[in-house]
Amino acid sequence: xxxxxxxxxxxxxxxxxxxxxxxxxxxxxxxLRGESLARAEIAPGGIPGDRAAALFVERxxxxxxxxxxxxxxxxxxxxxxxxxxxxxxxERGVALRRESAAPHYFDDSPLSLVLEPWRADAERICGRExxxxxFRPNLVADAIAGAERESDLIGAELRIGERVRxxxxxxxxxxxxxxxxxxxxxxxxxxxxxxxxEREATFGVYCEVLLPGECAVGEAILRV
Numbered sequence: 168x169x170x171x172x173x174x175x176x177x178x179x180x181x182x183x184x185x186x187x188x189x190x191x192x193x194x195x196x197x198x199l200r201g202e203s204l205a206r207a208e209i210a211p212g213g214i215p216g217d218r219a220a221a222l223f224v225e226r227x228x229x230x231x232x233x234x235x236x237x238x239x240x241x242x243x244x245x246x247x248x249x250x251x252x253x254x255x256x257x258e259r260g261v262a263l264r265r266e267s268a269a270p271h272y273f274d275d276s277p278l279s280l281v282l283e284p285w286r287a288d289a290e291r292i293c294g295r296e297x298x299x300x301x302f303r304p305n306l307v308a309d310a311i312a313g314a315e316r317e318s319d320l321i322g323a324e325l326r327i328g329e330r331v332r333x334x335x336x337x338x339x340x341x342x343x344x345x346x347x348x349x350x351x352x353x354x355x356x357x358x359x360x361x362x363x364x365e366r367e368a369t370f371g372v373y374c375e376v377l378l379p380g381e382c383a384v385g386e387a388i389l390r391v
Contacts (some may be wrong), residue, residue, distance in 0.1 A: 186272055188388045189283070190299070190307040195271040196265065197221040198236045200247035200349070201303060206383035208333045211376050212270055214305060215279030220267040222252065227261040234272070235263050237344040241354055244303070244347050250386050276336060276373035278304045280325075282314060289370055293361045300349040302341070302371055305362070308388045324391040330380030332391070338369040345370070 194201040196235040207214050222235045223242075230239065239242050246252045249265060264359065271277070281304040290297050299307055306327075309381045314320040317338040325333045341362060346355050361367050 168363050179302050186309040186388055187310060188306060188308050188382060188384055192305055192383060193217045194303065195219055196249060197234065198243045199252055200245060208381050209376055210379050217305065218272045220265050221272040222263045223266050225262040235261065237262055237347055238342065243345045244349055272285045277376055278333065278374040279339060280304060280308060280370050280374055281371040282308055282310060284310050284315065285317065285370060289362060292365045293358050301345045304371055311388065311390050313390065317369055320372055324377065325388060326381040326391050327388045328386040330378060332378035333374040334377050335372045335374050337373050339371045339373055341368050341370050346387045378389060
């Protein structure tokens with residue numbers, strides 16, 4: 168069940184018996200708005216179609232030939248349509264092109280994972296609700312035993328459903344992108360400042376795929 172402002176809820180009785188995969192997100196064009204999936208194939212290189220394309224600068228910006236990201240235009244994370252993203256850049260005098268030559272345009276690893284207790288801790292630190300979409304995760308899950316902080320899960324093997332196996336590789340150090348509201352024209356630098364002070368700017372973890380397969384929202388996610 169999805170609650171307001173991107174918060175994710177699940178049935179109370181289910182939460183008492185098993186831990187759940189609560190959401191799956193894919194981002195077809197890097198830096199643009201993602202899409203929520205009910206189920207997804209987890210391939211060795213991540214979710215097919217995730218960050219399969221990116222926007223590159225042709226003219227009007229110092230990053231000519233390089234990727235144009237949320238760091239360059241905070242509006243991108245709210246835009247899901249390619250034509251609208253190109254038009255928004257043109258408003259600022261920047262011409263972009265879409266490229267999809269690489270299989271994926273990842274910052275680091277094939278998959279990112281966020282746990283709800285980590286978000287609760289971040290909300291406590293920041294003193295406000297935090298829409299999980301700020302952090303652009305691939306997977307959002309309920310609590311995993313013994314994983315109160317990201318460091319508790321580094322190196323752990325996780326199982327989703329009956330087949331998918333992941334290994335947690337590292338914590339994610341966050342940048343200015345998390346200060347951009349995914350729904351409205353607002354930037355909140357206090358979020359990154361607070362997480363830097365109390366969490367060394369870390370939130371969520373990267374994972375590698377050990378065993379591919381299909382997973383779905385509502386399936387159990389367990390530490391092996």
